[in-house]
Amino acid sequence: MNTRHTDTPTPEILPLPAFNDNYIWTLRAGKNVAVVDPGDAAVVEDYINRHGLSLTAILITHHHADHTGGVLALTATRGIPVFGPASEDIAGVTHPVSEGGRVSLDALGISFDVLEVPGHTRTHIAYLAPGVLFPGDTLFSAGCGRLLGGTAEQLHASLQRLADLPAQTRVYCTHEYTLANLRFACAAEPENAERDDWQRHCERERAAGRPTLPSTIGQEKLINPFLRTDSDQLLGALTEHVGHRPANALECFTELRRWKDVF
Structure with missing residues (x-):
């Protein structure tokens, strides 16, 4: 997959903090910028105005208001494409996309494949370019989204699909949930040296006011x-928590998600 044009720099990807813990991801090349899941128009407008940028496109992963709330205000005076899941009626979406679709952001020199990754919601999508993944609320660092419309079976399958992507793929999650997720991860898997190293790294980043992402x-x-x-x-920790050993990976995932919901 070709992610750049010879006359366009590779986009820089940076987060705009919004609300309590959202990130609106920006892709910027020169004076052109696209945004992913702009729940708050004011945050985006401030960024654009401060840097003298031109908003060229919006990418939406799912319908929740903290991901779509700024779309109509941002497009009120701009004739720009808004990409979003075709199987959901989201106000402001001009280019509905689905599995196998392609999103070409020519002004930024990057293209994305569309992946359907339901579970958090029934119609959730993700955007994938080589080395770059915008998973919305499907995958978080050390966690995953709640079941708010989809099923555990769907979310488990979606996460397994993402896990099969190349290891170096950077994951641009839409919430700064990492430290809270890691606290649960410590309970769910008491001994994990790599996790403990990641937790120390993330604690340093947050103490310095920096995002823990991308992972x-x-x-x-x-x-x-x-x-x-x-x-x-x-499996040992989960068996102790639920009182029986899960019969398979799906049951393990389902019980794990239930445990996290009340942790």
Whole structure:
């Protein structure tokens, strides 16, 4: 997959903090910028105005208001494409996309494949370019989204699909949930040296006012309990929590998600 044009620099990817813990991801090349899941228009407008940028596109992963709330305001005076899941009626989406679709951001020199990754919601999508993944609320560092419309079976399958991506793929999650997720990960898998190293790294980053993201697929496979349902440590802790040993990976994932919901 070609991610750049010869006359366009590779986009820089930076987060705009919004609300309590959201990130609106920006892709910037020169004076052109696209944004992913802009729940707050004011945050984006401030960034654009401060840097003299031109907003060229919006990418939406799912319908929740903290990911879509700024779309109509941002497009009120701009004739720009807004990409979003085709199977959901989201106000402001001009280019509905689905599995196998392609999003070409010519002004930024990058293109994305569309992946359907339901579970958190029934119609969730992700955007994938070589080395770059915007998973919305499907995958977090050390965690995953709640079931708010989809099923555990769907979310488990979606996460397994993402886990099969190249290890170096950078994961641009949409929430700064990492430290809270890691606290649960410590309970779910008491002994995990890689996870403990990642936790110390993330604590340093947050103490310095920096995001814990992006992570990578390879990192998540080492530390994310929802991608580690075959871990003996995790199975032991989960068996103690629920009172029986899960029969398979899906049951393990389902019980793990239930445990996290009340942790």
